[in-house]
Amino acid sequence: MADIINFTIDGKECVAEKGTLILQAAQENDIYIPTLCNYEGVKPQGSCRICTIKTNGQFVTACTTPVADGMEIENNTEEINDLRKSIIELLFVEGNHFCPACEMSGDCELQALAYRFQMMVPRFTFQFPKREIDARNPKILMDSNRCIRCKRCIRAIKDEKERSIFAFHGRGRNIEVHIDPDLGSKLTDELAERSVTICPVGAILPREKGFRTPIGQRKFDHEPIGSEYKY
């Protein structure tokens, strides 16, 4: 039998197996912690910081930190929710997100989080950066305007020799996602489809297949993101 440990989230008593990451532990206890860069089945890398929780006076990311016995976690608090909302706002101003004109509207996790956290107008100044659209790949279209640099595509999609098909280029605020010219042009239908699914926003789009799911029937059209959790 695995070790069972006790901890609390916002005062609620929870249990989990030892070694479980806080995010998963919360979900198992029916508690929602927002995520963006995390994707089930892909090795976590805490970069978006939206899953930040507070424990022992310290901020840590729930997607990368294992839960410990007796941990007291603050999650759904005013302080933390405002930090999370700030991150969403930052993402909106650092890129170019014109949701009404976006193919992924309704299926987009960023947009859904903005609704859930009731973002009206970002408190920060829009940066309107100049970003590229890469239409060279035969199967997918990369619209960097919408990329939130979550690295989901980079981490999840490799060829059979573990080589990267997507990778970062540059550093800091100028970071971009590039598609490999060779491996990308040989992208299988399966990997192309996976890259579209794995992208939380409308940065990776399938070519020649627009609006596959009609508006109104999309993931977040009827219920806010995270509605599957009770708390």
Add this chain to the structure above:
Amino acid sequence: MENNTVHSAIRKYNQDKTRLMDILIEIQDNENHISDDAVRIISEKLGLSIVDVEQTISFYHFLSKESLGKYTIYLNNSVISNMKGRQIVAETFENEAGCKFGEVTEDGIIGLFDTACIGMSDQEPAALINGSVFIHLTSFRVKKIVRDMRAGKDVKKMHTSYLGDGQNKSEYLNSVVRNNIMRMGPVLSDDYNPGTIIMKNLAQLTPEQVIEEIKTSNIRGRGGAGFPTGLKWEFCRKAKGDKKYVLCNADEGEPGTFKDRVILTERPKLLFEGMVIAGYSIGATEGILYLRYEYKYLKHYLENILEEAREKNLLGKDIGGIKGFNFDIRIQLGAGAYICGEESALIESAEGKRGEPRDRPPFPVEKGYNDCPTVVNNVETLCSVVKIMLNGGEWYSSLGTRESTGTKILSISGDCRYPGIYEVEWGLSINEMLDMVGATDIQAVQVGGPSGSLIGPEEFDRILCYSDLATGGSLMIFNNKRYLLKDVVLNFTEFFIEESCGSCVPCRSMTPLLKQKLEKILNGNGVANDLEDLPKWGELMKINRCGLGHTAANPILTSLKNFRHLYEEKLERGKEYETGFNLEQAVSESCEATKRVPDF
């Protein structure tokens, strides 16, 4: 020709993809760029994709796919360099070379580029030209340098002054760099014969006993974070792993810090001995010295010292006659990224990758280099360790203050008579420090580099120690003539924007927004609200992954706290609302075109 360089670099590093950094640096240095062809060959030979290779190249400041010129000039653009006359030097470079910074001359001979602090703050303005350090630049000197370049002279033959002091003038260095050791203490003192501990003492001690001695000394890491060294070693000793590593952090990227450069020049044997002691304690067989690219001029010299150590059985097999104690050291060059000083980024970089910090836990002591237990220590920490083993932990803990034991080597620069290196006991006050270096009429001191804090005279009685003013050793002094917000705070903030790895949303995107606000205030368009926003927005920086993100807003936040009047005097009076928009300016172009004079 180029392909030969590429193939031989790949061969030299056994087609090992964890040595990608070394391969790229070798090609960059020989061909002054890394071409598409080179990238393709590397990717094929190393089993990587093209974007894999390019993600590493594009991360590092000194690697480039475009040619950077036969002579590549990197002129430091740090605060201190500016204070010491960078502007006229830069203008002269541009005029004489005939191109702007960020460009290469049409004939491909000269490339002009900015670079962050190169660890020469006590001899600015300084530049790196094809890896060689040029100090104390003036426009007169620049004209000669450019003439020499046009004449095709070798950079090593361009120097016009004496070589530097101490080992700088040794045959392996031939460098004009100055040590400026102004005050020696127990760590820097030259009365020790390196190798003594390894040869005479180590065999009598178990690794646990060594760790115990280090713990008794109470020494904490000298790289900035201040983690207790004995404890770190103990964790690593106890961690499970077939292979363990000692990494020495010689990335020294915090602007205004240069003490590790001096140690590497004058006391390298002490450092390597410290690494051997660390290796013995944790059970490591391999050590890596991660040397920042800016200090590449030291590499050959250091390698020669390693070779000597091998000959003397201070490295290699059965070191110091201890059966089964095998340990060797290699040097890993960085390629220009301040973030690689952060220990987990340093590990990533030493593995040939982008220097993106890792999530913790797991910590390097459990899972570090090549996922093996690893101790990362600063240069100064490892040197201090040897002296602790020589004189005892008790002795060491009698120095300094009760909770900050021992000495600290300070790098002091800026407005003072005697910039340079000072080894002092912890507990020195800022007033005493200013006295020591001959500084008068001082407006502010930046303690701990840009990631530290900017303090004013009311706080000069505070002392250097972990519980008051903790510091990795950078102290920059600003006199009453400096315009702190523009000359200092803005420059530091730009530094962090340049150096963020870009992973975390707040680190890469909030810092530029804070900078925009600062500029708005500097331009006279700030309102009272802006001063409220800065600290509020700055809160978000706490949730970044690593220390860079945690401190990137410090220049603004600490100056706002300690020099609020400088911000307030720039505000638009009596306005609460957003005035970032300047109507006059916005319509000026159309007014000009239509020859109309607006009536506001």
